[in-house]
Amino acid sequence: MSLDVRTLAAALALGHLVQIVALGFQFVVNRKMRGFGWWVAWPSAVVAGMACMMMRDVPGLRTPAILGQNGLIVFGVLCLYIGLMRFHGVRESRVFVFGTLGIFLVSHGYFVVVSDRIDARSAILSLALASVAGVTSWELWKLRTQGTAAAVRMLALVLALHGLYQAGRAVRVTFGAPTPPMFDPSLFNVLTYVEGIISGGLFTFGLIILVNQRLQADMQAARDDFELFFEANPEATVLTRLDDGAIVRANRSSEELYGFRREEGLGRTTADLGVYLEPSQRERLLEDLRTKGEASDCELSFRRRDGREFVGSMSARVLRLHGVPHVIGVTRDVSGQKRAELALAQKAAEIRELNAGLERHVAERTAELERSGRELERSSRELERSSRELERSNRELERTNRELERTNRELEAFVYTIAHDLRAPLRAIDGFSAVLLEEQAERLGDDGSKLLTRIRTGAQAMDRLIRDLLEYARVGSVVLRPEPIDMAALARVCFAEVAPEEVRGRFELVVRELPEATADPTLVRLVFRHLLANAVRFTLPAPRRCIEISGSRTLGWLTYRVSDTGVGFDPIHARKLFGVFQRLQANEASEGTGIGLAIVKRIVERHGGRVRAEGSINGGATFTFELPEAGAAHG
Amino acid sequence: MAEEIHVLLVEDDDNDAEMALRVLTKAGLTGGAVRVRDGQEALDLLLGGGRGAPRTTRNLRLIVLDLKLPRVDGLDLLARLRADPRTWNVPVVVLTSSMLPADVSASYRAGANSFLVKTVAFESQAQTLREVASYWLRLNVTAEN
Numbered sequence: 001m002s003l004d005v006r007t008l009a010a011a012l013a014l015g016h017l018v019q020i021v022a023l024g025f026q027f028v029v030n031r032k033m034r035g036f037g038w039w040v041a042w043p044s045a046v047v048a049g050m051a052c053m054m055m056r057d058v059p060g061l062r063t064p065a066i067l068g069q070n071g072l073i074v075f076g077v078l079c080l081y082i083g084l085m086r087f088h089g090v091r092e093s094r095v096f097v098f099g100t101l102g103i104f105l106v107s108h109g110y111f112v113v114v115s116d117r118i119d120a121r122s123a124i125l126s127l128a129l130a131s132v133a134g135v136t137s138w139e140l141w142k143l144r145t146q147g148t149a150a151a152v153r154m155l156a157l158v159l160a161l162h163g164l165y166q167a168g169r170a171v172r173v174t175f176g177a178p179t180p181p182m183f184d185p186s187l188f189n190v191l192t193y194v195e196g197i198i199s200g201g202l203f204t205f206g207l208i209i210l211v212n213q214r215l216q217a218d219m220q221a222a223r224d225d226f227e228l229f230f231e232a233n234p235e236a237t238v239l240t241r242l243d244d245g246a247i248v249r250a251n252r253s254s255e256e257l258y259g260f261r262r263e264e265g266l267g268r269t270t271a272d273l274g275v276y277l278e279p280s281q282r283e284r285l286l287e288d289l290r291t292k293g294e295a296s297d298c299e300l301s302f303r304r305r306d307g308r309e310f311v312g313s314m315s316a317r318v319l320r321l322h323g324v325p326h327v328i329g330v331t332r333d334v335s336g337q338k339r340a341e342l343a344l345a346q347k348a349a350e351i352r353e354l355n356a357g358l359e360r361h362v363a364e365r366t367a368e369l370e371r372s373g374r375e376l377e378r379s380s381r382e383l384e385r386s387s388r389e390l391e392r393s394n395r396e397l398e399r400t401n402r403e404l405e406r407t408n409r410e411l412e413a414f415v416y417t418i419a420h421d422l423r424a425p426l427r428a429i430d431g432f433s434a435v436l437l438e439e440q441a442e443r444l445g446d447d448g449s450k451l452l453t454r455i456r457t458g459a460q461a462m463d464r465l466i467r468d469l470l471e472y473a474r475v476g477s478v479v480l481r482p483e484p485i486d487m488a489a490l491a492r493v494c495f496a497e498v499a500p501e502e503v504r505g506r507f508e509l510v511v512r513e514l515p516e517a518t519a520d521p522t523l524v525r526l527v528f529r530h531l532l533a534n535a536v537r538f539t540l541p542a543p544r545r546c547i548e549i550s551g552s553r554t555l556g557w558l559t560y561r562v563s564d565t566g567v568g569f570d571p572i573h574a575r576k577l578f579g580v581f582q583r584l585q586a587n588e589a590s591e592g593t594g595i596g597l598a599i600v601k602r603i604v605e606r607h608g609g610r611v612r613a614e615g616s617i618n619g620g621a622t623f624t625f626e627l628p629e630a631g632a633a634h635g
Numbered sequence: 636m637a638e639e640i641h642v643l644l645v646e647d648d649d650n651d652a653e654m655a656l657r658v659l660t661k662a663g664l665t666g667g668a669v670r671v672r673d674g675q676e677a678l679d680l681l682l683g684g685g686r687g688a689p690r691t692t693r694n695l696r697l698i699v700l701d702l703k704l705p706r707v708d709g710l711d712l713l714a715r716l717r718a719d720p721r722t723w724n725v726p727v728v729v730l731t732s733s734m735l736p737a738d739v740s741a742s743y744r745a746g747a748n749s750f751l752v753k754t755v756a757f758e759s760q761a762q763t764l765r766e767v768a769s770y771w772l773r774l775n776v777t778a779e780n
Contacts, residue, residue: 416735419734423753423755425650426755427753427754427755427757428650430757431650431757435654459755462755467734
């Protein structure tokens with residue numbers, strides 16, 4: 001069989017045209033895949049190359065035809081390389097592409113333009129094709145995946161064989177074998193075209209298989225992803241047919257939720273399984289799905305396979321699978337949530353009730369408090385008013401006191417002046433009477449002397465009266481200077497002072513143990529003096545003359561008693577004794593002025609104490625005075 | 636008045652003065668006792684309003700002083716006598732009818748050497764005067780001027 005090279009070239013071009021159509025169709029169908037354009041460019045370049053080859057014989061076009069033919073062929077295989085790399089999402093090596101193309105064009109051009117040597121050109125072309133095929137084969141091999149392994153293996157093999165053939169051709173041309181003319185129907189030439197046609201066709205098949213494998217792998221991945229999402233969804237998800245309710249798919253979570261294994265449920269309806277506690281609820285849900293195409297957060301009561309009931313919140317949507325309407329439903333167990341809500345509501349109600357009670361209680365207490373507050377306010381106002389009145393009274397009292405003090409001072413000064421002025425004439429009366437009695441006794445005679453003596457006695461009585469009144473006035477106004485007093489010692493001293501020396505021996509004085517008092521010693525001394533003077537005076541005429549001073553301490557009071565065995569008094573007059581000028585016995589010899597006991601009373605009362613007298617006619621007398629113990633307060 | 640004064644009685648009450656002088660004279664102080672009516676008279680006599688002490692008071696041994704006096708009061712007189720270098724050392728006995736504690740303390744503070752209260756009873760009054768005169772004229776040692 002002899003084959004015309006031109007015919008072969010045409011066949012090659014034709015084959016590649018078919019490839020263009022096939023790959024172009026793939027390109028249109030799978031626009032999303034990358035690198036397809038380059039794939040289409042490969043056979044296109046080859047066809048263009050063949051076209052150039054046909055123009056060799058056209059005069060003047062030989063050189064560009066040769067350059068175009070071979071350049072386009074090399075460009076074509078480089079396009080294939082680029083397309084395959086990009087199909088796999090890898091960037092081609094530009095150094096390799098442009099390097100190969102550049103070196104080829106320069107060397108090939110040299111052997112066209114400068115030295116027209118077909119053998120060199122053949123060798124260079126074969127070398128270029130071999131290297132591009134080898135590199136592409138190697139790169140492709142590296143990029144194979146599980147899904148595309150078969151196609152890649154085939155393509156890599158075809159490329160490798162093509163490369164090997166071209167390499168062999170290059171070796172043969174380089175080492176000795178004469179290169180036949182371009183169109184010589186030698187085996188060398190024929191093989192080249194036949195190989196080109198075969199490998200090109202195989203390669204196109206391989207590419208199409210590769211695409212299919214890739215598509216299939218992508219689909220599988222998508223399915224796997226869907227399966228994963230469906231299965232891994234933590235919500236119980238069930239896919240049923242809308243028409244008959246048959247379960248098509250169910251995920252793991254739904255097994256857990258309903259308690260059925262998927263094998264039991266598939267093909268049956270949820271109604272068959274009896275998971276709906278109240279079928280009416282399901283009907284309503286289905287109605288919603290039919291009319292609106294979806295339902296969300298519907299609360300339904302379910303029963304698990306083990307009989308346990310729960311409340312689920314279901315969201316569902318109608319979708320068409322393979323043209324058949326399906327329902328995908330997602331159910332969540334909200335029993336816990338429901339229980340919590342219920343408990344919460346119950347708690348809230350309890351709290352409301354408690355609050356209401358509390359409010360009522362608070363209101364009651366507030367009312368009570370307000371009432372108490374109003375009462376307190378009223379009391380406080382009254383207290384304030386009383387306090388103001390008290391204050392006013394106090395101020396008035398203070399003013400009165402000050403006035404009284406002033407009056408007292410004025411009175412005292414007045415009394416002193418009077419006393420001073422009254423006593424001077426008394427001294428004259430007494431003094432000159434005395435002089436008369438002494439110097440003119442003979443002329444006066446007994447009667448005259450007696451009368452003068454009576455004048456003197458009267459004058460001296462008046463003097464005593466003035467002195468006592470002065471004392472009475474003074475003890476009422478003098479400032480108290482209290483200090484501790486040894487009462488027994490003081491009583492003894494006072495007795496010695498008031499009992500005239502010549503009669504002192506006639507008295508039996510008994511001083512018992514007396515409690516110590518805290519009082520003004522000058523004034524207490526006066527108390528004892530007056531009481532003892534009285535005792536002496538009224539006991540002297542009695543047959544038994546005993547004066548006893550005793551005392552005691554009881555309940556904050558210090559009590560002192562001066563008792564005598566004297567003439568005593570009628571108890572009827574006991575209270576009168578302490579008045580000014582009160583004297584029960586009109587006895588001039590007794591030398592009393594009647595003011596002594598009034599002075600005693602005044603002094604004791606100024607110390608916060610009290611006095612009393614007990615006695616009977618000829619039965620002696622007991623004068624008692626009580627002083628508050630130091631620190632003890634007595635009104 | 637060439638006689639020497641041993642006792643000066645400053646007393647405005649003629650009766651009191653009369654009795655006091657009687658008592659002192661009877662006690663053997665005849666001629667030695669002189670009475671003036673008030674503080675001013677006493678100052679005139681003792682300090683003379685001029686320089687140098689009058690000869691008559693060179694041997695003055697006692698002043699008996701009443702407190703309530705016309706013109707110059709007893710306490711004023713006492714203070715001025717104590718302030719004067721010629722009379723600062725003369726013993727002064729206050730003899731008054733006042734029993735006010737304030738008068739007692741004021742007198743001592745002004746420089747009185749003693750404080751006596753007049754009594755109505757003549758005998759005791761006379762005895763007091765005699766004893767006082769006896770004490771200050773015979774027993775007491777006065778500071779040299």
